[in-house]
Amino acid sequence: METRDVISLISKIREKxxxxxxxxxxxNGLEGIGTSHGDIIYALLRTPRLTMAExxxxxxxxxxxxxxxxDKLVRLGYxxxxxxxxxxxxxxxxxxGKGRExxxxxxxxxxxxxxxxxxxxxxxxxxxxxxxxxxxxxxF
Amino acid sequence: METRDVISLISKIREKxxxxxxxxxxxNGLEGIGTSHGDIIYALLRTPRLTMAExxxxxxxxxxxxxxxxDKLVRLGYxxxxxxxxxxxxxxxxxxGKGRExxxxxxxxxxxxxxxxxxxxxxxxxxxxxxxxxxxxxxF
DNA sequence: GCCTATTAGTTTGATATCAAACTAAATACA
DNA sequence: TGTATTTAGTTTGATATCAAACTAATAGGC
Numbered sequence: 001m002e003t004r005d006v007i008s009l010i011s012k013i014r015e016k017x018x019x020x021x022x023x024x025x026x027x028n029g030l031e032g033i034g035t036s037h038g039d040i041i042y043a044l045l046r047t048p049r050l051t052m053a054e055x056x057x058x059x060x061x062x063x064x065x066x067x068x069x070x071d072k073l074v075r076l077g078y079x080x081x082x083x084x085x086x087x088x089x090x091x092x093x094x095x096x097g098k099g100r101e102x103x104x105x106x107x108x109x110x111x112x113x114x115x116x117x118x119x120x121x122x123x124x125x126x127x128x129x130x131x132x133x134x135x136x137x138x139x140f
Numbered sequence: 141m142e143t144r145d146v147i148s149l150i151s152k153i154r155e156k157x158x159x160x161x162x163x164x165x166x167x168n169g170l171e172g173i174g175t176s177h178g179d180i181i182y183a184l185l186r187t188p189r190l191t192m193a194e195x196x197x198x199x200x201x202x203x204x205x206x207x208x209x210x211d212k213l214v215r216l217g218y219x220x221x222x223x224x225x226x227x228x229x230x231x232x233x234x235x236x237g238k239g240r241e242x243x244x245x246x247x248x249x250x251x252x253x254x255x256x257x258x259x260x261x262x263x264x265x266x267x268x269x270x271x272x273x274x275x276x277x278x279x280f
Numbered sequence: 281g282c283c284t285a286t287t288a289g290t291t292t293g294a295t296a297t298c299a300a301a302c303t304a305a306a307t308a309c310a
Numbered sequence: 311t312g313t314a315t316t317t318a319g320t321t322t323g324a325t326a327t328c329a330a331a332c333t334a335a336t337a338g339g340c
Contacts, residue, residue: 005270006257006266006269006270006273007154007157007253007257009270009273009274009277010150010153010154010157010273011154011200012200012277013150013273013276013277013280014147014150014151014154015200016277016280017147017150017280020280032325034325034326036326036327051288051289052288052289052290053287053288053289060151060152060155061326061327061328062327062328062329063288063289063290064289064290064291064292064327064328064329064330065326065327065328066289067289067290067291068325068326068327069326069327072325087287087288087335087336088288088334088335088336089287089288089289089334089335089336090287090288090289090335091288091289113147116279116280117146117147117276117279117280118276118279119279120275120279121272121275121276121279125272125275126146128268128272129146129269129272129273130145130146130149132261132265132268132269133146133149133150133153133269134149135260135261135265136153136257136258136261137149137152137153137156139256139257139258139259139260139261140153140156140157140160140256140257172295174295174296176296176297191318191319192318192319192320193317193318193319201296201297201298202297202298202299203318203319203320204297204298204299204300204319204320204321204322205296205297205298206319207319207320207321208295208296208297208320209296209297212295227305227306227317227318228304228305228306228318229304229305229306229317229318229319230305230317230318230319231318231319
């Protein structure tokens with residue numbers, strides 16, 4: 001009944017999804033990789049080269065946060081940073097070989113998560129959920 | 141179409157809700173109060189006295205995090221900590237007068253947020269949303 | 281072609297958060 | 311009753327995150 005509960009539910013579900021993903025990554029040897037690092041790798045699997053600013057927009061994190069996150073991924077050997085030859089202000093980020101190797105793992109984890117997430121949720125309910133959430137998102 | 145989008149939407153909505161609340165609180169003079177502090181105050185408006193462990197459960201944060209959050213609220217004068225006379229391990233937290241004064245503001249902010257959140261969302265859609273999200277939450 | 285404004289990214293300082301180690305107190309059990 | 315275990319909370323150390331200040335480089339107007 002309490003419609004306020006929905007806010008709480010949304011927070012809890014988000015938290016569960018994050019824990020699920022981080023735990024699955026850790027089980028597969030990716031210790032110390034949080035969801036934001038995962039988001040960056042995920043984005044780079046789709047788009048091979050992104051600037052710091054583009055990553056910031058994609059993952060909805062402050063540019064200074066992105067500096068820290070990407071630097072950690074560089075330290076771990078998953079990505080490299082390279083300055084643009086034309087505009088020396090711009091830094092490109094790209095996956096290394098070690099980074100690209102994560103693709104199948106990421107696909108698997110993503111699929112596992114969706115399987116859990118949508119268990120016993122019909123196709124129609126999924127569509128309905130997406131429709132209502134999009135409406136709410138546009139309200140802000 | 142992309143059902144994966146729902147996860148992203150949930151994160152974004154949660155983020156918007158948090159920003160909305162923190163901004164409204166700040167506009168009303170509650171600078172430096174984050175959503176977790178708000179959650180603690182909110183819980184104490186409902187239940188006048190809570191232990192640290194109970195707060196930890198209510199707001200889904202580690203007990204060490206709660207120590208830090210409550211200590212900040214003590215510093216700001218909104219709550220007091222008091223040891224149980226019977227079981228000296230237990231610490232009770234309760235609102236001060238200054239803390240209780242926040243009640244009407246919290247009610248107003250909460251109402252404002254819900255008004256924005258559910259704008260153009262029918263009663264039936266709200267029920268449907270709650271039902272589906274509860275199902276998903278039980279999946280984890 | 282200069283000075284100014286804008287832009288991309290980094291650095292710095294502060295806070296939230298967690299997990300692990302720790303402390304102190306209560307409980308169990310032998 | 312005395313030791314071992316459990317429990318409640320704090321401390322410590324690490325990381326993520328943001329905002330503001332900063333740096334370096336490009337772009338714009340005169």
